[in-house]
Amino acid sequence: MSEKVCDHHETVRRNRARRWAAALLTFVFVVALVVLIVWAILQPKKPRFTLQDATIFNLNISAANVISATVQVTVSSRNPNARIGVYYDRLSAYATYRSQQISYSTAIPNVYRARTSTCGPPAGAGLHGPLAARRAADGAVNLLVKMNGRVRWKVGSFISGRYHLHVACAAYIPVGNSKNTGIVVGNSVKYQLSQRCSVNV
Missing domain, CATH: 2.60.40 (Immunoglobulin-like)
Structure with missing residues (x-):
């Protein structure tokens, strides 16, 4: 019984880690997309x-x-x-x-x-x-x-x-x-x- 409980907790931890990784990748993607859009709109040039x-x-x-x-x-x-x-x-x-x-x-x-x-x-x-x-x-x-x-x-x-x-x-x-x-x-x-x-x- 204890092994099943441990397996369950391990699965929960893995799922939580996957969700955090997915959230982090989504955040990075959104930030990169915003930066790209802003750069495309502003088209910065050197002085x-x-x-x-x-x-x-x-x-x-x-x-x-x-x-x-x-x-x-x-x-x-x-x-x-x-x-x-x-x-x-x-x-x-x-x-x-x-x-x-x-x-x-x-x-x-x-x-x-x-x-x-x-x-x-x-x-x-x-x-x-x-x-x-x-x-x-x-x-x-x-x-x-x-x-x-x-x-x-x-x-x-x-x-x-x-x-x-x-x-x-x-x-x-x-x-x-x-x-x-x-x-x-x-x-x-x-x-x-x-x-x-x-x-x-």
């Missing part, structure tokens, strides 16, 4: 960044192939999402030349970009840094402006967790060559670049 211009201050050519200057760049950001807002947190920017950092890292205040909006530089100001590098043969300087930080997505009242943001903007500055298209502004020269940046989230 876009554009290197708008670069301004050269205090240009000094000390040798035939060496220059020194202070460079200020302006980067604009665009949120291409029609239903999603973007928070930028802990952004910082710096310039590199030939894989070496040549400017201090500049902190950028946190900012929010509403749906489908284009605004000026996330920093509200350009990135400043001294440049001391060899010029290319055609009299141009190739800099790489990098930005690192975090992004959060906002859908209605829901705000996601933070995701890493990496932006790289190639700045080809035609200093002192025949293609020099700079505009003299006081004691500086401003170059309109309008170059798209690569973005990884």
Whole structure:
């Protein structure tokens, strides 16, 4: 008799475990389905960044192939999402030349970009840094402006967790060559670049 009772309890436990497993799988499936539907409706896209211009201050050519200057760049950001807002947190920017950092890292205040909006530089100001590098043969300087930080997505009242943001903007500055298209502004020269940046989230 006791064996039958034990068998009965074992069967009950197995059935209960199966029901829990089925409920868990159903829950996971429903959550995945909801996420898929939301993603299909919202169609989230990465933010876009554009290197708008670069301004050269205090240009000094000390040798035939060496220059020194202070460079200020302006980067604009665009949120291409029609239903999603973007928070930028802990952004910082710096310039590199030939894989070496040549400017201090500049902190950028946190900012929010509403749906489908284009605004000026996330920093509200350009990135400043001294440049001391060899010029290319055609009299141009190739800099790489990098930005690192975090992004959060906002859908209605829901705000996601933070995701890493990496932006790289190639700045080809035609200093002192025949293609020099700079505009003299006081004691500086401003170059309109309008170059798209690569973005990884």
